[in-house]
Structure formats: C-alpha cells, structure tokens
Amino acid sequence: MTSIERTAYPRFKRLITARELxxxxxxxxxxxxxxxxxxxxxxxxxxxxxxxxxxxxxGCFPKAYDVPEQVLEFVRRAAELPEDTLPV
Known part of the structure; x- marks a missing residue:
C-alpha cells in the first residue's frame, strides 16, 4: 500500500527527521x-x-493547522524570528 505522503493528497509525515528538516x-x-x-x-x-x-x-499549500509544530519551530528558528511568533 502506498504511504499517505506519496498520494495525490500529500500530507506531512508523522515523524520528520532532523535531516529532513x-x-x-x-x-x-x-x-x-x-x-x-x-x-x-x-x-x-x-x-x-x-x-x-x-x-x-x-506541491500544495497546507492549512496553517496542518503544519506540524516541529516544522513550525524549525522554520521560525531558521528565519531567526522571535519565539512567540505564530503564523497568520
């Protein structure tokens, strides 16, 4: 069976490694x-x-609540934004 990440409706993986981030x-x-x-x-x-x-x-724009907290935190730190910054 094909994993959900490889279907026509892609989603974030449940576990994202540090390397993937x-x-x-x-x-x-x-x-x-x-x-x-x-x-x-x-x-x-x-x-x-x-x-x-x-x-x-x-290949698509996810809804803000679909982005895993792990990805949010990583991008926030990589962009050097304040820790209390939330995406709007």
Whole structure:
C-alpha cells in the first residue's frame, strides 16, 4: 500500500527527521530576504516561509493547522524570528 505522503493528497509525515528538516525546510538566504521584503510583520513572514517550503515539498499549500509544530519551530528558528511568533 502506498504511504499517505506519496498520494495525490500529500500530507506531512508523522515523524520528520532532523535531516529532513534541514534538507527540506531550511529557507535559503534569498527566500528569507524575499519573505522579509514581501511581508509586513514577523507573523506574516513566518506564514509565507511555511507556505513556500511546504509547497516546495508537497506541491500544495497546507492549512496553517496542518503544519506540524516541529516544522513550525524549525522554520521560525531558521528565519531567526522571535519565539512567540505564530503564523497568520
């Protein structure tokens, strides 16, 4: 049986390794600069980066509540945003 991550309706894996986080969800300097320029707040910048990295990985834009906390925290730290920043 095909795993749910490989179907027409991709979802995040239940367990994401540290390597996968670094390889798949680390925003590049160009992506960070673009998000900073395009967004008017840290919350929007985080939401934009999460949408971008999720789309690059899964080919669709997930709902904010579908993004695992692990991915959210990783992207927040990689973008050097304050710890209390939540995506909006």
């Amino acid at each position: 670094h390889v798949l969800f680390t925003p590049s300097e160009e992506e960070r600069a673009w998000a900073e320029e395009a967004a008017d707040s840290n919350r929007h910048q985080l939401a934009l980066l999460l949408a971008l990295k999720s789309y690059q990985r899964m």
